[in-house]
Amino acid sequence: MHNDMFGTGPEGKKRPKVWAVGGGKGGVGKSLVSANLSICLSLMGNKVTAIDLDLGGANLHTCLGVGVPEKTLSDYVEGKISSMEGLVTPTKIKNLSLISGAQDAMGMANLRQMQKNKILANLHEIDSDFVLVDLGAGTSVNTLDFFIAADNGILVVLPEPTSIENTYRFIKAIYFRRLKMIEELLEIQPLIEQAMNAKISSPGNAPTEFVRKIIEINPEMGMRLKNEISKIRLKLVVNQVRSQADIDIGFSIQSICKRYFGIEIEFIGYLDYDAAVWQSVKKRRPLLMEFPNSRLVNNFEKMIQRLLGIR
Numbered sequence: 408m409h410n411d412m413f414g415t416g417p418e419g420k421k422r423p424k425v426w427a428v429g430g431g432k433g434g435v436g437k438s439l440v441s442a443n444l445s446i447c448l449s450l451m452g453n454k455v456t457a458i459d460l461d462l463g464g465a466n467l468h469t470c471l472g473v474g475v476p477e478k479t480l481s482d483y484v485e486g487k488i489s490s491m492e493g494l495v496t497p498t499k500i501k502n503l504s505l506i507s508g509a510q511d512a513m514g515m516a517n518l519r520q521m522q523k524n525k526i527l528a529n530l531h532e533i534d535s536d537f538v539l540v541d542l543g544a545g546t547s548v549n550t551l552d553f554f555i556a557a558d559n560g561i562l563v564v565l566p567e568p569t570s571i572e573n574t575y576r577f578i579k580a581i582y583f584r585r586l587k588m589i590e591e592l593l594e595i596q597p598l599i600e601q602a603m604n605a606k607i608s609s610p611g612n613a614p615t616e617f618v619r620k621i622i623e624i625n626p627e628m629g630m631r632l633k634n635e636i637s638k639i640r641l642k643l644v645v646n647q648v649r650s651q652a653d654i655d656i657g658f659s660i661q662s663i664c665k666r667y668f669g670i671e672i673e674f675i676g677y678l679d680y681d682a683a684v685w686q687s688v689k690k691r692r693p694l695l696m697e698f699p700n701s702r703l704v705n706n707f708e709k710m711i712q713r714l715l716g717i718r
């Protein structure tokens with residue numbers, strides 16, 4: 408379907424859209440979101456591969472209603488399996504396959520640069536319309552790089568102070584990781600250093616102030632930097648919502664990030680708190696299949712439409 412929506416590679420080969428789901432904190436619903444967005448997309452007729460990159464805590468298979476897969480990313484990273492395609496396990500859901508994370512304590516932070524690059528390079532080569540990546544918690548450099556490499560980076564937050572705090576920490580980490588990449592791209596390390604030093608005497612310490620300082624020193628480079636920073640795009644989901652005030656947290660994170668970091672966060676929707684979630688987890692059945700009439704299913708459908716730009 409809608410082939411025009413997808414980029415094509417050099418040989419006219421279709422490249423999948425990669426959506427990564429992350430979040431600063433554990434247990435906020437990343438796997439729930441990855442699993443159910445995958446299911447929604449596959450029910451719409453798209454070929455979908457869900458990848459569990461929560462290395463060390465892999466459990467996406469359970470959210471998708473499959474047992475522990477025989478082959479996991481550990482086998483690929485260790486070279487026992489030569490291609491990622493060799494890890495693909497079918498699920499009971501039509502059009503949806505899974506690449507499972509490590510079952511040992513490998514951990515994302517322990518993934519070496521070369522291994523990370525190997526996986527990164529292959530993400531866009533997977534034979535699918537969509538590749539959904541469940542990233543696991545934390546802000547390790549590896550996690551950030553997978554998040555940044557995706558076409559859509561989706562951040563899940565709970566309406567709780569600790570989760571909100573971790574979300575800002577995650578956004579800040581993404582910002583500085585990107586800044587480092589842009590710094591290398593534009594070769595402006597000395598300029599950044601100069602602005603950092605100048606900052607000591609100025610009161611404002613928001614990143615937007617810092618960029619303003621750079622524009623003051625070197626308008627051309629400063630504007631290029633600002634332009635690159637404005638390309639940082641994040642999508643935000645507020646999970647376990649119980650009130651309008653909970654929903655509003657999404658809008659406030661959005662406006663604070665615009666003001667403080669100068670970056671656009673798109674609030675793509677919320678998910679109601681719903682007992683159907685743990686009931687389906689207990690049954691090891693995907694939520695969308697077990698409770699097709701729950702409010703959450705409606706939440707997910709709206710979110711997908713938003714992500715696909717249908718509304």
Ligand SMILES: Nc1ncnc2c1ncn2[C@@H]1O[C@H](COP(=O)(O)OP(=O)(O)OP(=O)(O)O)[C@@H](O)[C@H]1O
Nearest residue numbers: 433434435436437438439544647679680681684685
């Ligand atoms: N909208 C919701 N309504 C009710 N319970 C929810 C909801 N979202 C998540 N939960 C509960 O939170 C638990 C954790 O969700 P999930 O495993 O998706 O989080 P996670 O961010 O992937 O966690 P981890 O960081 O451990 O991988 C679920 O098993 C479920 O019990």
Ligand SMILES: [Mg+2]
Nearest residue numbers: 437438461543
């Ligand atoms: Mg998880």
